[in-house]
Amino acid sequence: MKLTLQQQQRVDALLQQMTLEEKIGQMNQLSPSLVGGFDMSFEEMIEMAMDGRITQEELSEMFSKAERDYREDDIRKGLIGSVMLQDPDKYNELQRIAVEESRMGIPLIIGLDVIHGFRSVYPIALAEAGAFDPDLFQRTARMAAKESRTQGISWHFAPMIDVGRDSRWGRVSEGPGEDPYLASRFAEAKIHGLQDGAYEDAADGTERRENYVAACMKHYVAYGAAESGRDYNTTSMSISQLHNVYLPPFKAATEAGAATAMASFNDLNGVPCTVNTYTLRRTLKERYGLQGFVVSDANAIRECIDHGIAADRYDAARQAANAGMDMDMGTSIYVEELKNAVERGDVSMEVIDEAARRILSVKMWLDLFDHPYITDEAKHRYDKLPKGHVDLTLEAAQKSIVLLKNDDHVLPLKKEQKISLVGSLAANPTEIIGAWAMSWKSEDCVSILDGLKNTGAAVEYFPCGGPAEEINEEEIAQAAAYGDVIVAVVGEYSAMSGEASSRADTTLPGKQRELLAKLLATGKPVVTLLMNGRALALGWEAEHLPTIVEGWQLGIQMGNAVASVLFGDYNPTGKLAASFPYVTGQLPLYYNHPSTGRPGGKFKFTSKYIDAPFEPVFPFGYGLSYTTFAYCDLTVKETEDALVACVKVKNTGEVCGTETVQLYMQDVTASLVRPVKELKGFAKVTLAAGEEKEVVIELKKADMGFYNNDGVYVREDGKFRIFVGGSSADTLMQELDLAF
Numbered sequence: 001m002k003l004t005l006q007q008q009q010r011v012d013a014l015l016q017q018m019t020l021e022e023k024i025g026q027m028n029q030l031s032p033s034l035v036g037g038f039d040m041s042f043e044e045m046i047e048m049a050m051d052g053r054i055t056q057e058e059l060s061e062m063f064s065k066a067e068r069d070y071r072e073d074d075i076r077k078g079l080i081g082s083v084m085l086q087d088p089d090k091y092n093e094l095q096r097i098a099v100e101e102s103r104m105g106i107p108l109i110i111g112l113d114v115i116h117g118f119r120s121v122y123p124i125a126l127a128e129a130g131a132f133d134p135d136l137f138q139r140t141a142r143m144a145a146k147e148s149r150t151q152g153i154s155w156h157f158a159p160m161i162d163v164g165r166d167s168r169w170g171r172v173s174e175g176p177g178e179d180p181y182l183a184s185r186f187a188e189a190k191i192h193g194l195q196d197g198a199y200e201d202a203a204d205g206t207e208r209r210e211n212y213v214a215a216c217m218k219h220y221v222a223y224g225a226a227e228s229g230r231d232y233n234t235t236s237m238s239i240s241q242l243h244n245v246y247l248p249p250f251k252a253a254t255e256a257g258a259a260t261a262m263a264s265f266n267d268l269n270g271v272p273c274t275v276n277t278y279t280l281r282r283t284l285k286e287r288y289g290l291q292g293f294v295v296s297d298a299n300a301i302r303e304c305i306d307h308g309i310a311a312d313r314y315d316a317a318r319q320a321a322n323a324g325m326d327m328d329m330g331t332s333i334y335v336e337e338l339k340n341a342v343e344r345g346d347v348s349m350e351v352i353d354e355a356a357r358r359i360l361s362v363k364m365w366l367d368l369f370d371h372p373y374i375t376d377e378a379k380h381r382y383d384k385l386p387k388g389h390v391d392l393t394l395e396a397a398q399k400s401i402v403l404l405k406n407d408d409h410v411l412p413l414k415k416e417q418k419i420s421l422v423g424s425l426a427a428n429p430t431e432i433i434g435a436w437a438m439s440w441k442s443e444d445c446v447s448i449l450d451g452l453k454n455t456g457a458a459v460e461y462f463p464c465g466g467p468a469e470e471i472n473e474e475e476i477a478q479a480a481a482y483g484d485v486i487v488a489v490v491g492e493y494s495a496m497s498g499e500a501s502s503r504a505d506t507t508l509p510g511k512q513r514e515l516l517a518k519l520l521a522t523g524k525p526v527v528t529l530l531m532n533g534r535a536l537a538l539g540w541e542a543e544h545l546p547t548i549v550e551g552w553q554l555g556i557q558m559g560n561a562v563a564s565v566l567f568g569d570y571n572p573t574g575k576l577a578a579s580f581p582y583v584t585g586q587l588p589l590y591y592n593h594p595s596t597g598r599p600g601g602k603f604k605f606t607s608k609y610i611d612a613p614f615e616p617v618f619p620f621g622y623g624l625s626y627t628t629f630a631y632c633d634l635t636v637k638e639t640e641d642a643l644v645a646c647v648k649v650k651n652t653g654e655v656c657g658t659e660t661v662q663l664y665m666q667d668v669t670a671s672l673v674r675p676v677k678e679l680k681g682f683a684k685v686t687l688a689a690g691e692e693k694e695v696v697i698e699l700k701k702a703d704m705g706f707y708n709n710d711g712v713y714v715r716e717d718g719k720f721r722i723f724v725g726g727s728s729a730d731t732l733m734q735e736l737d738l739a740f
């Protein structure tokens with residue numbers, strides 16, 4: 001986010017004229033409360049959606065129709081700087097009050113959770129990250145920015161860039177997986193996609209301001225390390241781990257220009273991230289140089305009382321403001337307490353000025369002062385989804401699918417084969433969406449059943465069972481009688497991942513394993529398609545099922561994307577952004593584990609389990625294709641400032657395919673224990689059947705260091721290993737001695 005000199009001067013001029021109350025007003029975000037319209041509480045409604053009494057879509061509709069309190073009078077008084085809202089007419093109405101009826105005429109900034117698409121919902125982040133495709137990450141983000149801006153939403157509470165290594169935590173679905181390097185590439189690409197429209201003319205003739213939004217990287221920080229995978233739980237780690245694993249995506253996003261950040265709910269080493277001076281002020285603002293502002297998570301400032309770190313609302317507001325928290329989400333605690341705190345000398349005027357300046361700067365950069373309203377044309381621009389948007393959601397979905405097993409070469413299916421489609425998820429048009437999407441329309445959604453039918457294939461649907469359903473033996477018999485092949489869609493309902501959806505058991509929920517066993521027992525070939533929002537524990541499935549496709553929750557085009565992969569019209573290229581365990585008890589599980597003194601091996605007294613493997617069933621970076629790739633001749637040359645790895649990759653199969661070549665490094669001897677492998681680069685190569693190419697990946701020496709426990713980045717001379725291959729577990733290796 002870069003302001004022109006003139007924009008900065010306008011912000012300065014405004015600040016000079018504002019009262020203390022008006023400045024604090026800017027620091028207040030309203031989450032409009034529901035007033036009437038329901039006979040039940042918010043919690044009850046969510047429960048009904050969770051246990052299937054109402055669908056997700058019905059829940060969204062109930063919400064959108066509910067009456068809300070927008071506190072128009074407070075907007076008029078300049079006591080609200082931001083609103084969470086998804087209603088273009090209401091947007092113009094509230095904006096008019098702010099701009100034309102408040103003393104300073106400062107526009108509101110409207111924020112919303114646009115995590116993996118607005119109307120055009122694309123794959124959940126955990127799936128999209130597995131495409132290993134920064135260009136794709138950018139393009140999907142840009143599409144979401146353009147769509148939401150037409151509805152007045154110019155601030156996305158995204159990207160979610162928490163590294164997640166424990167798939168019990170339901171929010172792993174929203175983020176880019178277990179690896180800090182991949183998460184950092186994802187983070188910066190998303191920032192460029194959301195924000196860089198500010199500096200480019202759009203090819204489609206739309207105004208510049210309609211092509212970008214302010215990003216809000218979240219959840220800052222270490223939320224993904226929640227102990228035992230339980231949401232909102234405590235986190236505790238060394239400074240080196242914080243800087244090496246959890247901070248890098250936030251650093252990369254800030255360097256890419258991220259306008260804002262959202263602090264996370266968790267405490268970190270005893271200090272809630274909402275009031276954490278080290279992470280907010282010292283690191284994000286002073287060290288990384290965040291230009292815009294920090295917002296709390298919902299109610300999080302007030303929750304510092306529940307954390308037992310603040311005595312009361314006043315104390316919570318004081319601590320948060322002083323730590324560098326610029327905006328309060330949803331509690332009004334700042335407007336109620338901060339004036340008093342300034343007058344008593346508990347919060348300085350500089351703190352308030354800084355927060356107000358940061359917030360006004362983002363609004364100025366978004367061009368909200370000169371163009372606060374949305375036009376009717378914009379509002380209806382995407383009433384019918386443009387073909388380009390549909391195509392991009394399809395492309396993203398295809399690139400995110402991971403082929404896990406294809407032992408008997410049942411895939412790709414032949415067009416003349418009759419398909420029995422099984423599983424309650426298969427015909428459901430809304431479960432393809434995943435958690436945290438709120439602006440999609442059911443008319444755009446293509447279920448697996450619809451996608452298969454769209455190909456003209458002979459397909460019949462037999463529910464047979466599902467994540468929460470009983471097994472229906474009769475339907476199993478019918479499925480076996482009809483199809484040449486059974487495609488079984490199993491997994492999780494959307495509500496089983498995402499916020500507040502941690503699971504203590506990460507196997508397939510309900511009776512789905514039993515269902516799969518019964519389908520196998522019919523003797524018909526079974527293709528298992530997984531639809532889920534986390535890395536599941538798949539030990540049993542990997543052992544018993546010959547054909548497994550990881551389909552995640554891929555957004556509105558999921559059905560078409562899956563069909564194109566099952567029939568071989570699209571040759572899968574996706575890789576896993578998270579390691580899959582055999583059993584839940586292996587969690588947290590990640591490939592880049594620090595070296596132990598007794599690495600797991602054949603002998604008893606090594607780091608392993610007596611009742612489960614220590615390695616993953618499917619590792620990070622893994623994913624098959626309908627062809628095969630062979631790697632040879634790895635050479636690593638040293639230049640003045642880099643290592644250059646060259647490897648030959650050959651397509652040894654019968655069809656054209658694309659491989660993601662991955663480069664890992666190990667710092668073999670260092671002053672701190674280092675990971676057994678760390679991803680440091682990747683490249684894509686497309687090869688015709690039989691073709692061989694040399695792939696070159698460069699690793700800058702500057703990136704070969706690590707953070708020590710003072711938070712200082714160091715590079716140490718000595719022995720390094722460079723690994724190159726098609727997954728974190730299958731690589732060629734070369735060793736070198738380096739003196740930096």
Ligand code: NOJ
Nearest residue numbers: 113157218262297298499
């Ligand atoms: C709580 C969630 O943790 C956060 O991700 C989200 O952006 C806010 N609520 C606002 O909806």
